[in-house]
Amino acid sequence: MSSIQVRPATLRDAKAIAEIHVAAWQDAYRGLLPDTTLDSLSVQKRQAFWREAIDLCEPQVMVAHLDNEIMGFVGFDRSRDKGTPSTTGEIWAMYANPVHWDKGVGLALWDAARDGLQEEGCTKVTLWTYLRNERALRFFELAGFKRELGSAKTTEVSGTRIEELRLQRSLV
Template structure:
């Protein structure tokens, strides 16, 4: 039985969220984003971003906790895509500490985000994922998301262009 608990994030969680976001991104994007860019990721900048997100609930943030330690987080809200329906939600970010990859943290976070989006009246949910981030694509597909290949676009991350694809699924089911 898993001891992972998911709860709404508090301002006190912002530093742990920023640390997980930074280290998980550095590992997940190795070989996709240049090393010098990955090394320049700043916990401080991410902490400021997540403090603001938690304070203003944009996006809504939940954390996965094990033994009172934050081990992952999810940020979700309405879709930021232009022309999306008001009933479409979006996973803005979902990360687990690399030490907890493949241990059910992402699934617990996804379940919490799905419940939160359903409470908001959303019927569908999307997520933008870099095509070369095979771990993230696999996670979303295992969670029932399907690729919408016609949505493939190039995003600029720092000095690098990254091909992203939107994945989508119904909230129920």
């Protein structure tokens, strides 16, 4: 049996990344965000976003694949949070196709992002996630991330207020 491989994303991957992004949002955030919001997500808009991100390398995007089937993706770069040192990296997005959840895709993506951030000289990494996203919280806490006290904030997504919090961990 072959194992999950991770490689830098190419422009050809943008559609598969967009399809995974939409499917993962629709599955993971059902009950957190309104159904109308989730049902109206556009693969075409996400594809345009990810094509530009891949083209500009902002963030760096990598895909996990098995037998040439893209199973998930991660976007990472320097932290976007104001006031953070240049040695702080951030996971901007990390999603696996729901049909591949619990199969090691997230771990493969996290390992690749960690290595990429370390190569960039980052000594710490952060990410933002929804407070009620228990699957993501469980995954990242098992990967060594800790909740940052006092980081919780309320954001609005399509008219719905939702709590986010920042997680962080050392890379050294």
